[in-house]
Amino acid sequence: MKLIKNLALAAIAVAITGSMTLTSCGSGAGSxxxxxxxxxxxxxxxxxxxxTFDNPLFSKMFSEYNKTNGLKINYQSIGxxxxxxxxTDKTVDFGASDAPLSDDQAKALGGAAVHIPVTAGxxxxxxxxxxxxxxxxxxxxxxxNIFMGNIKKWNDPKIAAIxxxxxxxxxxxVVAHRTDGSGTTNIFTTYLTKVSxxxxxxxxxxxxxxxxxxxxxxxxxxxxxxIKQTPGAIGYIELAYAIQNNMAxxxxxxxxxxxxxxSIASVTAAANIDIPADAKVxxxxxxxxxxxxxxxxxxVIIYQEQKYNNRSADRAKKMLTLVQWMIHDGQQYGAPLNYxxxxxxxxxxxxxxxKTVTYDGKPVLQ
Amino acid sequence: xxxSINKDVITRxxxxxxxxxxxxxxxxxxxxxxxxxxxxxxxRTENVFRKTLIIVSLCMVVxxxxxxxxxxxxxFPSIKALGAGYLWGKTWDPVQDVYGALxxxxxxxxxxxxxxxxxxxxxxxxxxxxxxxxxxxxxxxLLKNAVELIAAVPSVIYGFWGLAVLIPxxxxxxTKMGVPPVGYGIFSSALVLSIMVIPYxxxxxxxxxxxxxxxxxxxxxxxxATRWEVIRSVIIPYTKSGLFxxxxxxxxxxxxxxxxxxxxxxxxxQMPHSIFDTGNTMASVxxxxxxxxxxxVYNAALIELGLVLFFVTVIINVIGKKVIxxxx
Numbered sequence: 001m002k003l004i005k006n007l008a009l010a011a012i013a014v015a016i017t018g019s020m021t022l023t024s025c026g027s028g029a030g031s032x033x034x035x036x037x038x039x040x041x042x043x044x045x046x047x048x049x050x051x052t053f054d055n056p057l058f059s060k061m062f063s064e065y066n067k068t069n070g071l072k073i074n075y076q077s078i079g080x081x082x083x084x085x086x087x088t089d090k091t092v093d094f095g096a097s098d099a100p101l102s103d104d105q106a107k108a109l110g111g112a113a114v115h116i117p118v119t120a121g122x123x124x125x126x127x128x129x130x131x132x133x134x135x136x137x138x139x140x141x142x143x144x145n146i147f148m149g150n151i152k153k154w155n156d157p158k159i160a161a162i163x164x165x166x167x168x169x170x171x172x173x174v175v176a177h178r179t180d181g182s183g184t185t186n187i188f189t190t191y192l193t194k195v196s197x198x199x200x201x202x203x204x205x206x207x208x209x210x211x212x213x214x215x216x217x218x219x220x221x222x223x224x225x226x227i228k229q230t231p232g233a234i235g236y237i238e239l240a241y242a243i244q245n246n247m248a249x250x251x252x253x254x255x256x257x258x259x260x261x262x263s264i265a266s267v268t269a270a271a272n273i274d275i276p277a278d279a280k281v282x283x284x285x286x287x288x289x290x291x292x293x294x295x296x297x298x299x300v301i302i303y304q305e306q307k308y309n310n311r312s313a314d315r316a317k318k319m320l321t322l323v324q325w326m327i328h329d330g331q332q333y334g335a336p337l338n339y340x341x342x343x344x345x346x347x348x349x350x351x352x353x354x355k356t357v358t359y360d361g362k363p364v365l366q
Numbered sequence: 367x368x369x370s371i372n373k374d375v376i377t378r379x380x381x382x383x384x385x386x387x388x389x390x391x392x393x394x395x396x397x398x399x400x401x402x403x404x405x406x407x408x409x410r411t412e413n414v415f416r417k418t419l420i421i422v423s424l425c426m427v428v429x430x431x432x433x434x435x436x437x438x439x440x441x442f443p444s445i446k447a448l449g450a451g452y453l454w455g456k457t458w459d460p461v462q463d464v465y466g467a468l469x470x471x472x473x474x475x476x477x478x479x480x481x482x483x484x485x486x487x488x489x490x491x492x493x494x495x496x497x498x499x500x501x502x503x504x505x506x507x508l509l510k511n512a513v514e515l516i517a518a519v520p521s522v523i524y525g526f527w528g529l530a531v532l533i534p535x536x537x538x539x540x541t542k543m544g545v546p547p548v549g550y551g552i553f554s555s556a557l558v559l560s561i562m563v564i565p566y567x568x569x570x571x572x573x574x575x576x577x578x579x580x581x582x583x584x585x586x587x588x589x590x591a592t593r594w595e596v597i598r599s600v601i602i603p604y605t606k607s608g609l610f611x612x613x614x615x616x617x618x619x620x621x622x623x624x625x626x627x628x629x630x631x632x633x634x635x636q637m638p639h640s641i642f643d644t645g646n647t648m649a650s651v652x653x654x655x656x657x658x659x660x661x662x663v664y665n666a667a668l669i670e671l672g673l674v675l676f677f678v679t680v681i682i683n684v685i686g687k688k689v690i691x692x693x694x
Contacts (some may be wrong), residue, residue, distance in 0.1 A: 128627035179633035181658025204461035207658045215550050216633025
């Protein structure tokens with residue numbers, strides 16, 4: 001009997017400690033960072049995490065950089081939100097995100113951060129209309145109404161008025177959108193929020209929103225699959241994905257009134273605007289006359305003060321030199337992979353921002 | 367321990383027993399002590415083994431309680447902010463920080479039960495065929511292995527198959543029925559799930575049916591019962607608790623399935639109005655949105671979905687155990 005009693009006591013003790021460790025693993029971001037900085041202690045490996053959109057470009061850039069400089073960069077493409085979380089926990093040297101930090105995220109970070117634009121991408125509207133050969137043209141107003149569920153048929157007079165001479169079928173419009181939280185959704189909903197008051201009040205912007213209508217697909221491939229399989233479907237996907245998979249996409253009217261075909265050139269053009277000193281600017285609904293309106297920067301986000309968690313000055317310098325290389329020489333690897341190279345204005349803002357990064361109060365790059 | 371035995375052996379001669387007896391005891395005491403020592407070692411091994419078993423099985427209890435505890439702690443911000451309204455709220459809006467789990471709860475239950483319902487005729491047919499009609503031979507063996515292989519195929523493959531093959535078929539069915547031919551939705555998910563859960567009830571059912579004592583069946587045959595009558599009035603009543611346990615296993619699998627469902631259900635946050643509507647399940651919402659849930663309440667609301675799913679599974683299991691208890 002005594003044995004069983006002892007065992008019961010031991011079991012309770014194990015239960016308590018067990019659940020304590022479980023909870024501390026889950027919520028204890030603070031305690032995790034101490035051990036994590038030790039994990040990143042090897043000074044010839046830079047750790048990064050974030051945007052899945054950047055991943056193909058980063059893989060190429062980092063392997064090229066490794067060939068010339070011997071620096072290893074371990075990038076985990078876990079999504080923009082995940083990258084920001086990892087940076088907040090100080091488990092990585094840099095985060096990469098398709099959206100600038102929100103106020104809550106910036107507060108959680110516990111230190112000033114700088115956003116360096118590294119590349120730009122676009123979100124295109126792909127559709128499946130068997131029998132329609134011409135490229136469809138859409139205005140912001142029509143686009144918002146389609147995604148609100150107000151325009152339900154392809155032969156709606158509002159669509160027909162823009163596409164004169166195109167024989168539009170009487171099929172139902174099936175809207176396809178991303179169901180996983182994503183920077184692509186963020187760019188697209190930010191654009192709709194800018195161009196439609198109705199959208200702004202009823203839906204809003206974010207990496208996940210409450211879609212009024214439509215099918216959700218997981219990832220670009222999920223949305224693309226829904227579009228391909230459903231006649232009458234329209235959905236948004238990344239430009240690079242659409243080009244690589246030969247999908248039809250619409251021309252969108254920009255702020256200047258021009259209908260713009262999404263392409264690397266028109267995205268770079270969209271970024272050729274006056275960029276604020278902190279580079280936290282959304283390129284959506286750009287002022288540029290030949291710019292594609294649903295474009296966005298992708299940023300590398302780093303701490304402005306690099307001396308934290310026993311990081312060495314050498315490590316900070318290596319990382320900053322890498323980022324500097326990414327916005328200059330690294331840009332040549334963008335276009336072949338369908339990423340829009342940075343505009344001259346974006347590069348100069350990035351350079352200025354890199355110079356504000358300090359180690360122990362002193363600038364790292366001269 | 368050993369010393370106490372020796373003492374015991376030594377002290378015994380000083381009892382009221384006669385000298386003659388004492389000497390014989392002395393002669394045999396060495397051998398007895400050896401035997402006792404060995405049996406004590408055996409007892410110790412037994413004890414250690416028993417203790418290990420108890421500790422390892424208690425670990426399971428600790429683990430499940432730990433998971434429950436973690437879920438409650440992590441979901442707490444959402445429980446505090448949204449209260450019980452979370453369970454019957456119909457809006458899931460991360461932008462406005464409004465979260466209601468009802469559409470997903472409904473989606474999970476609808477797809478699981480509908481999938482189970484579609485699978486039952488098939489799994490029972492397979493179980494009866496393999497258990498009673500052809501228990502041996504190469505064809506039943508092949509069939510048995512094929513059914514078990516269904517359980518081994520990764521769920522993402524079912525999702526892909528559903529996307530590429532099933533959805534166009536459902537689309538043409540929907541066109542014939544006059545509903546919008548979307549293809550994605552609760553019906554497609556239920557179809558995919560029904561295939562995925564067949565092996566669980568079929569395998570368990572088959573082994574239950576082969577275990578029916580042949581004396582019972584022979585008695586029924588000798589009374590002039592036909593094969594159908596034997597199945598209906600001997601085999602099914604004898605195995606019903608086992609068959610039901612298999613169904614319960616299938617249901618558990620269907621409730622938690624994530625990947626295959628998320629690929630074909632359409633992932634919308636609106637309340638489904640018919641089985642051809644698109645919808646979403648709790649598991650797939652968590653899988654889709656947890657990675658980018660950057661707000662505190664949003665994150666907690668997703669974890670609370672996990673908590674609700676946990677309780678749904680527990681409740682269904684408890685009810686199932688009650689039913690099995692009543693059967694046997």
